[in-house]
Amino acid sequence: MKSDLLRFDDWTSPVPPVSREVLTALPATDEGLPPVLFVPGLGHGAWAFAEHWLAHTASRGFPAHAMSLRDKGDLRSYAHDVVQVAASLPRQVVLVGHGAGALVVARALGRYPARAAVLVAPVLDGWTSLGAALRTNPFGTLPALFGGRLRLSRRQLFSADLPAAEAREYLLRLGRAGARAHVELVRHAPPPRPVGSPSTLVVGSPDDRVVPRSSLDRTARRYGAAPLLFPGMGHDLMLDAKWVEPIDAIMDWLSKEITA
Amino acid sequence: MAAFLPGPSVCKDRRVHDTPDIADRHDAVCVIGAGASGLAAIKNLREHSFAVDCYERETSVGGAWNWRHDRSPMYAGTHLISSRPLTEFPDFPMPDTWPDYPHHSQLLSYVERYAAHFGLGEHIWFGTEVVAVTPVGDGRWDVTTRSTGGGASRVQRYAAVVVANGHNWSPKTPPYDGLVTFRGQMIHASAYKDPAQLRGRKVLVIGGGNTGCDIAVEAAQQATTVWHSTRRGYWYAPKYVFGRPVDQVNDLMLKWRLPLRLRQWLVQKTVRLTVGDVTRYGLPVPDHRPFESHPVVNSQLVYYLGHGRITPVPDIARFDGASVELADGRVIEPDLVISATGYLPRFEFLAPELLDMDDNGRPDLHLHAFARRHPTLAVIGLLQGDAGLFPLAHWQSVAVARWLRLRLTDPVKAAAVQQRESSRPLRSWSRRQMVPSTRHWFEVSHTSYLRVLDDLLKHLEAA
Numbered sequence: 001m002k003s004d005l006l007r008f009d010d011w012t013s014p015v016p017p018v019s020r021e022v023l024t025a026l027p028a029t030d031e032g033l034p035p036v037l038f039v040p041g042l043g044h045g046a047w048a049f050a051e052h053w054l055a056h057t058a059s060r061g062f063p064a065h066a067m068s069l070r071d072k073g074d075l076r077s078y079a080h081d082v083v084q085v086a087a088s089l090p091r092q093v094v095l096v097g098h099g100a101g102a103l104v105v106a107r108a109l110g111r112y113p114a115r116a117a118v119l120v121a122p123v124l125d126g127w128t129s130l131g132a133a134l135r136t137n138p139f140g141t142l143p144a145l146f147g148g149r150l151r152l153s154r155r156q157l158f159s160a161d162l163p164a165a166e167a168r169e170y171l172l173r174l175g176r177a178g179a180r181a182h183v184e185l186v187r188h189a190p191p192p193r194p195v196g197s198p199s200t201l202v203v204g205s206p207d208d209r210v211v212p213r214s215s216l217d218r219t220a221r222r223y224g225a226a227p228l229l230f231p232g233m234g235h236d237l238m239l240d241a242k243w244v245e246p247i248d249a250i251m252d253w254l255s256k257e258i259t260a
Numbered sequence: 261m262a263a264f265l266p267g268p269s270v271c272k273d274r275r276v277h278d279t280p281d282i283a284d285r286h287d288a289v290c291v292i293g294a295g296a297s298g299l300a301a302i303k304n305l306r307e308h309s310f311a312v313d314c315y316e317r318e319t320s321v322g323g324a325w326n327w328r329h330d331r332s333p334m335y336a337g338t339h340l341i342s343s344r345p346l347t348e349f350p351d352f353p354m355p356d357t358w359p360d361y362p363h364h365s366q367l368l369s370y371v372e373r374y375a376a377h378f379g380l381g382e383h384i385w386f387g388t389e390v391v392a393v394t395p396v397g398d399g400r401w402d403v404t405t406r407s408t409g410g411g412a413s414r415v416q417r418y419a420a421v422v423v424a425n426g427h428n429w430s431p432k433t434p435p436y437d438g439l440v441t442f443r444g445q446m447i448h449a450s451a452y453k454d455p456a457q458l459r460g461r462k463v464l465v466i467g468g469g470n471t472g473c474d475i476a477v478e479a480a481q482q483a484t485t486v487w488h489s490t491r492r493g494y495w496y497a498p499k500y501v502f503g504r505p506v507d508q509v510n511d512l513m514l515k516w517r518l519p520l521r522l523r524q525w526l527v528q529k530t531v532r533l534t535v536g537d538v539t540r541y542g543l544p545v546p547d548h549r550p551f552e553s554h555p556v557v558n559s560q561l562v563y564y565l566g567h568g569r570i571t572p573v574p575d576i577a578r579f580d581g582a583s584v585e586l587a588d589g590r591v592i593e594p595d596l597v598i599s600a601t602g603y604l605p606r607f608e609f610l611a612p613e614l615l616d617m618d619d620n621g622r623p624d625l626h627l628h629a630f631a632r633r634h635p636t637l638a639v640i641g642l643l644q645g646d647a648g649l650f651p652l653a654h655w656q657s658v659a660v661a662r663w664l665r666l667r668l669t670d671p672v673k674a675a676a677v678q679q680r681e682s683s684r685p686l687r688s689w690s691r692r693q694m695v696p697s698t699r700h701w702f703e704v705s706h707t708s709y710l711r712v713l714d715d716l717l718k719h720l721e722a723a
Contacts, residue, residue, distance in 0.1 A: 005655055005710040005717075007350070008515035011647075012508050014345045017356040080356070087352050092378055112351055113307060113378075195351055196307045 004110070004192070015080040021068040022085055023050045025058035033258065034115040035089045038066040038238075039082055039108075041099025041123065042177035042185065043152060045069075048098070048170075048236070052243045060251040065089065069104070072178040075188060079107035086112050094254060098238060099123050099210065100181070102219075106191035113196025116257050118250050119223070120203045121235050125215045126186035136209040147179040156209045158234040161241035170239055191222075199257045201225065203246055205233040228253070283416045288313055289664065290403045290418040292393075292609070294384050295323015296371050297641030297653040298424035300349065301660070303378045305422070308661040313416070314380075317389040317408050321375045323426050325367045331429035333450045333471075333603070337478055338364040340648070341470050341557045343505035346706070347648025349374060350655070360505045390609045393421050399636040404609075420636035420664050422657070427605040427642055432698065434601055437578035442597070444582065449475060449600035457596075458482040464584060464592065466576060467600035468494050469699065473558040475598055480560075480569035487592055488561075491575045492695070493544035495527065498559040501534055506557060507647055514707045524549045541565035542572045553695045554703060555646055602699055605642060615639070620698070626681060627689055627712065628702050629656050635667065635678065644699070647706035655713045662720040677719050688712055 023046045038049040049066035057064035086093040092115040097105030102122030123129045133141040140151035154167045202220035206213045220227040237246045291301045294316035318329045327334040340361045348354045392404040401421045406413040431448040463483040465476040468490030476488040527550035564570045574587040583593045615623035631637035638660045641653040667674045689712040694700040
């Protein structure tokens with residue numbers, strides 16, 4: 001078993017630095033609440049949170065930050081980037097990861113004692129998600145298995161409630177992740193045990209066509225709780241029509257955790 | 261916890277205690293010192309739900325890294341000797357845009373950000389000195405503190421004491437013959453702050469450690485004449501080999517678990533190919549193999565030797581008026597002598613037997629951290645490693661916090677762990693094959709030491 005203490009990878013070939021995109025929304029007054037850092041999944045960027053969730057989080061009194069993952073990275077470098085951004089913020093950070101970003105956050109939690117963590121529609125069971133993706137969107141998914149591009153479809157990411165024009169616009173903004181990251185999404189070591197034992201919340205939708213309900217339950221069980229469910233929403237809870245419900249529930253949970 | 265619930269008798273007679281025992285801090289842990297090691301201790305004890313009171317004699321954090329502090333050994337040109345990835349806290353990395361070998365002022369800002377990020381300041385009593393720490397039986401401790409400005413002292417009772425007072429602040433100067441007659445200026449390296457102190461002078465630097473070499477190099481750029489006195493030849497490693505920081509290359513050998521003999525052979529070959537034959541410059545041949553003395557990492561010393569700016573000389577025989585006689589009979593006349601002869605650990609507030617100190621003042625602690633006969637007394641950061649200290653101090657304090665927590669939650673298991681630890685062989689965590697010197701009292705290989713800590717941490721996990 002690999003040791004937490006002996007980090008030869010980091011000691012002998014440190015992750016090279018990159019400039020990282022971080023978008024920020026600050027509350028009107030600083031009430032000393034912990035900063036919240038949103039981490040997007042593959043294909044998405046900081047923009048996906050900047051649409052609604054960032055400003056909403058700030059309006060609830062929390063300093064809100066959203067970052068983008070580096071181009072052509074792997075899981076190790078993504079987690080490195082999350083910890084780098086977290087450590088650059090003035091106070092202990094709440095990490096919120098979406099989709100594959102939740103897997104990145106789960107990795108980062110082994111390296112940084114977060115104040116709390118939220119895994120939104122987490123893609124932690126790669127094989128299950130691959131099966132779901134192949135069922136819903138075989139032609140968009142297959143090429144990615146052979147080093148090609150992953151094309152996510154409207155049916156996977158959004159519910160029918162989201163106006164078609166908006167959905168189209170979001171799909172056009174989706175970027176491209178590295179081939180290495182696609183493989184690691186399916187085949188990766190189980191996430192490490194979080195350091196500093198932060199409270200962790202799992203959020204998802206039973207109608208998510210990327211992360212099936214069974215997978216949500218498994219992930220939530222690993223972090224010792226039941227998932228918080230928002231029926232009728234697609235995988236992209238932060239962009240879908242009813243985006244306000246999950247973020248409000250997350251903020252309610254967080255406020256309770258902070259004062260506890 | 262049951263112990264804190266009011267008993268039925270108290271409820272019945274509604275007696276009000278007019279002299280509450282305010283000095284008793286119950287399960288709280290006392291941390292001494294708010295340098296990097298002390299801060300790691302506070303953070304990790306807090307993560308294990310301990311109340312913590314940290315006492316710091318200065319009015320700010322940073323310990324040795326804070327050049328404003330009386331006891332800080334920093335000089336203007338101090339940079340890290342170990343590279344950034346091997347020096348940062350394992351759970352709070354330095355910015356990856358920083359150089360491989362950051363400046364000491366960057367280290368201070370890093371330590372300050374660590375303290376602010378984890379909100380450690382509220383647990384620290386600044387300007388407060390610990391005067392005495394005495395056991396009161398039952399594993400508890402009375403800690404006497406006093407404001408550094410003077411005033412009355414105060415005694416408080418703690419469940420455990422974690423000492424993190426540093427070991428690079430009490431200068432060690434060998435008793436040279438005739439030193440009292442010396443008419444030049446003699447300072448310890450701890451009093452060397454700025455290259456301006458060297459400008460235009462004839463300087464003798466004593467000591468072949470990292471500080472001695474750094475100061476000799478700075479003197480080579482500032483002074484008129486520089487002598488560098490060492491007792492023996494050393495393996496001067498360059499800061500970079502094969503375009504990588506040297507400790508990162510060394511760790512590649514450790515990652516592959518190459519045997520010591522092979523590593524020694526590889527280092528000899530590498531030094532030969534990169535630095536070359538240092539005896540050409542008048543340096544003595546090392547009297548030991550690589551890895552048998554604390555690593556000295558300096559790329560510039562050999563450079564200035566090659567430019568004739570530094571004259572290597574042997575040990576000091578005696579001081580005599582204006583001159584210094586060397587072991588080989590040569591006589592030189594420096595007007596400034598800087599003795600970079602190291603530091604000794606000092607624990608004025610602890611009775612020597614608590615740390616099992618020998619007559620030389622050398623503590624004998626399990627893993628250089630746990631007092632052998634006092635399970636609630638530990639020392640953090642009392643190590644000399646072949647990598648940065650922060651990671652070692654971090655994992656030490658995690659082990660101490662877990663150990664103290666396990667004692668409370670599962671005393672039976674804690675006793676079993678203690679039993680197991682008492683049979684752990686010394687050679688598994690301590691470097692034995694070293695040149696005998698106070699310099700090597702606490703020498704460890706960071707990989708061997710962390711492997712042992714890893715094993716201990718697994719056994720300390722709550723059932």
